[in-house]
Amino acid sequence: MAASPSIAVGHRLMPGRARAGLVFAVLLPAVLAAFAWALTAGDLSIPLAEVANALFGAGDDMAARVVRELRLPRALATFACGGLLALAGALMQVLLRNPLAEPYVLGISGGAAVGALGAITLGAATFIVDASAFAGALAAMLLVFGLAHGDGSWTQTRLLLTGVIVAAGCGAVVTLMLALAPATQAQSMLFWLMGDASSANRPWPALVLLAAGLLLVLPLARDLNVLVRGELAAQALGVRVRRLRYALYLLASLFTAAAVSLVGTVGFVGLIVPHLVRLLLGNDQRVLLPVAALAGGTLLLAADTAARTAMAPMQLPVGVLTALIGVPVFLFLLARHPGR
Amino acid sequence: MTTMTHPAAQDPLLQAGGLGVRIGERWLCRDLDLQLQRGECMAVIGANGAGKTTLLHTLAGLRPAAAGQLALGGRAVQDWPLRELARFRGLLAQQQPDHFAASVLETVLVGRHPHLGRWDWEGAEDERLARAALADVGLEAMAARDILSLSGGERQRVALAALLAQAPALFLLDEPLNHLDLRYQIAVLTLFRGLAEAGRGVVMVLHDINLAARFADRIVLLDGHGGARAGSRDEVLQPALLAEAFGHPLRRAEVEGRVLFIPE
Numbered sequence: 001m002a003a004s005p006s007i008a009v010g011h012r013l014m015p016g017r018a019r020a021g022l023v024f025a026v027l028l029p030a031v032l033a034a035f036a037w038a039l040t041a042g043d044l045s046i047p048l049a050e051v052a053n054a055l056f057g058a059g060d061d062m063a064a065r066v067v068r069e070l071r072l073p074r075a076l077a078t079f080a081c082g083g084l085l086a087l088a089g090a091l092m093q094v095l096l097r098n099p100l101a102e103p104y105v106l107g108i109s110g111g112a113a114v115g116a117l118g119a120i121t122l123g124a125a126t127f128i129v130d131a132s133a134f135a136g137a138l139a140a141m142l143l144v145f146g147l148a149h150g151d152g153s154w155t156q157t158r159l160l161l162t163g164v165i166v167a168a169g170c171g172a173v174v175t176l177m178l179a180l181a182p183a184t185q186a187q188s189m190l191f192w193l194m195g196d197a198s199s200a201n202r203p204w205p206a207l208v209l210l211a212a213g214l215l216l217v218l219p220l221a222r223d224l225n226v227l228v229r230g231e232l233a234a235q236a237l238g239v240r241v242r243r244l245r246y247a248l249y250l251l252a253s254l255f256t257a258a259a260v261s262l263v264g265t266v267g268f269v270g271l272i273v274p275h276l277v278r279l280l281l282g283n284d285q286r287v288l289l290p291v292a293a294l295a296g297g298t299l300l301l302a303a304d305t306a307a308r309t310a311m312a313p314m315q316l317p318v319g320v321l322t323a324l325i326g327v328p329v330f331l332f333l334l335a336r337h338p339g340r
Numbered sequence: 341m342t343t344m345t346h347p348a349a350q351d352p353l354l355q356a357g358g359l360g361v362r363i364g365e366r367w368l369c370r371d372l373d374l375q376l377q378r379g380e381c382m383a384v385i386g387a388n389g390a391g392k393t394t395l396l397h398t399l400a401g402l403r404p405a406a407a408g409q410l411a412l413g414g415r416a417v418q419d420w421p422l423r424e425l426a427r428f429r430g431l432l433a434q435q436q437p438d439h440f441a442a443s444v445l446e447t448v449l450v451g452r453h454p455h456l457g458r459w460d461w462e463g464a465e466d467e468r469l470a471r472a473a474l475a476d477v478g479l480e481a482m483a484a485r486d487i488l489s490l491s492g493g494e495r496q497r498v499a500l501a502a503l504l505a506q507a508p509a510l511f512l513l514d515e516p517l518n519h520l521d522l523r524y525q526i527a528v529l530t531l532f533r534g535l536a537e538a539g540r541g542v543v544m545v546l547h548d549i550n551l552a553a554r555f556a557d558r559i560v561l562l563d564g565h566g567g568a569r570a571g572s573r574d575e576v577l578q579p580a581l582l583a584e585a586f587g588h589p590l591r592r593a594e595v596e597g598r599v600l601f602i603p604e
Binding site: 017093097098099219222223225226228229230232233235236237238239240278282283284286 | 430451
């Protein structure tokens, strides 16, 4: 390769607060636009002025109630979940120092799926399914941690292998439950597995976790930049590597568990969004983590709006759309930046 | 120059007494006494698997010693706060894991980490230091390049530049000549020799006995059976000792006033 820096590398030459500010200035309108679309579009098309009236005014007609009670909770929930998944993916990629890592690689989603499908098998109500998914995710997280940590070595290879094996085990249980389920339940199980936000109407836990998570992670962001250079180098540069890796694992797992128990195993957001941001802006975690969180939320929100409007009145599982949007965009960017 | 941490300028940069290093049940060295003053270069030599890297990591305070005392700059190694220690001593790791794209300059700036507060971003002074470090290793024209597009030798020089940007008083180098061609081998050793002469200290794991003889004042020789000998260059670099440690006979020769060791 010649010594001519590509534009993308030029961007990344120097990390800086000013550039980070510019990125947010571009991103925030996108966030607002995604919310505007999500709140206006649907079976009942509601003009933006009425949406604003419903949100900030005292409107109490049908449209106002649709906005306040149906669309806004769902929009906030999908946004929070997208943000959590992208953040978890970015953290997993640093933790495992592997660009292919994503939130589901360590079996968290497998555990959640076993929990959720188990609850669906028993015919439980939605919030029981959510709680059961969360419990399954936490169980998988503790299992992987316990097994990987067993002899105290806690290397990323051991962690990765343990997680992949636990995920495979969960996958087998999920397949078994699908095979045994009656057709009506199998349909809702499949929707859950593909990622479906239609029942996501309690956004606050996920939103609070996203905000708290960002506040916890941002002070560590430069430590993460150092960790990317290798554990030994990070330790020699004064980073408490073991503690940092525990924190990463715990936070990424919690983010994933919260998102998955709300919208199911939506794919690609956690893998692709961190990569998109990295391709465009570089690997400085101080920029990457908050941008990935906002971009992930925006992507999932837009995808969910498309999923419920594209073939209305039928609602598609949002996970299908994230894959359909994410894959070509990612391949296009990869083709523009060969050698990554 | 940056503000280096000088706990007490007259204390030795490195002082070990009765140091023992062990992996599992195997002793790599026992009862090792060594001292490094400002201005000195020390080479650690020995056969493959003799424990050079493990000893270097122990000296860096990255793993606990199995026996003995170790002080850096007159302070016991376990009493140093990690970030302060990272401003006092720097380590060049044997391997440079590069998994993600990043510019060369960005990678070198990572060396400034221990000098920055939690919320600080790298500033103009940090960039100046990083660019100066790149110039020192002959990479000033490559600041914008992606590290994943570099050759092995160029990556090694990027890692050296990051260490220079870290600006410690004590440099611990694990095989600094990895992947380097002849020209840069000499250039890098000359650079660190000069830094030592300017008042810092260098401990480096080397494979080439002749380069050790040329650039180091003090030598630590690990024999691979738990024995270690530390001393001046002339005390340690003796054909009989080297032959025993490396398991191969050597002959000492002098060519134009320079000592050379030639394998039989």
